[in-house]
Amino acid sequence: VVVIDPDRGFTHVLGERFEAQGWLCTAVAKPVSPPALVRLRPSALIVDASALGPCHESYLDEVCARLPMLAVTVCTGPSSVAERVSALRLGVDAWVSKPCHPDELIAVVDATLLGNRPDGLAVVDAPAVRAELTIRAELHQAFVGGKSLELTSREFEILQLLAHADRVLRREEVYERVWGYAMADGDRSVDVFVRRLRQKLKAASPGWTYIDTHFGVGYRFAPAARVAERPRVAAGHSQVVHTSARSL
């Protein structure tokens, strides 16, 4: 658990109580940069908005986007309804107003952790069907016509990540989320794994393309029938034409 709070007395008590429960707690008075937070690989983040300053919304937005599995709780002083709603819409899991009892905060964090657990998600996530592809998170595998694609763990994580994002994901974002570290300049890991993923997708579902390359940016999951003569139509979406995109 990472706690960002300038109140040292509060973080001391909180830290002791978390550690009594077997959690490793890191308390800091100043904001930890999102890349450094990725490196710490925490399960939960408790943050006092006053420690973040006026840019707290953009900070929370970036943290929630980079670490979707992180349980984020804002524990801060008086706030407006608009502030709380806005933060919760950004992806913050809970908002606790100070003054509060450490046990109350720990109980809220416990509840958010339970909600963010992968097995919790598996119950919520029904198999995602895109074109001929069925992505089954609970089996960590994808299928075409009931036949497994035999994806490796990394290949599946990349597929799931791309399939859940309704936008182009930068290579750096994919690497950070799947590998859990910042991507080194020049690292071709994402390209190599996407290439293998495409090979398996093409072998299992030759009539479709699934992943578009956006040169110099990254990848986008956009299932389309493999018909060279006609403009490609994304499954379940309106016609999509990527002038800068290439598909396999």
Next chain:
Amino acid sequence: MGLSQLLAPPGREYFALFEEAGANVLRAAELLDQMLASYPDQGELAAEILDCEHNGDRITHHLIQHLNNTFVTPIDREDIHRLAGALDNIVDYIEEVADYLGLYRVEAPMAQAQQMAKILRESCAEIAAALPLLRGFQDLRRHTIEINRLENEGDRLTREAIAALFNDGIDPMVVIRWKDLYERLEDAIDSTEDVANIMEGIVIKNR
């Protein structure tokens, strides 16, 4: 071996062996370039690079054996020994890079390593083109100048590549693997400059 063979100028044999070594160096560099460009899809090229390393050892062994068996050499014995060793070093470093990609379980290449392999291949092509010029101690400066330029480019690339590994938040395992591989690639490129310097020295002494 007869007396006439011992005393006869045995230059052709040495030059032929150097040219063979040059072709072998170029072959190894081309294979590494191809391996890194397509990595990890053509991992089997590591075995072919290992064959080049064995071939290089065989050529060096022949050169040394020849040196031990003859009194008269077309160039300084020391230069023959140094040139054979420097050519062998290039292939050794290339083979180490290919082998360590597997040993370190590298999943994917780095763009900088691909660029360095390209520079190494170009430099080895210059060596292979320059070695036949040793026969008549002809001017090979255009090749050595190009090798020096490529070596400078390789130095710059290596430094930038290593510096990039120390950006915030990078997996320490990635740093360990690639710092080592970049340094071996740099050693290989540096060895091409050693070869260029030795060849230049031989021409200057014998013209």
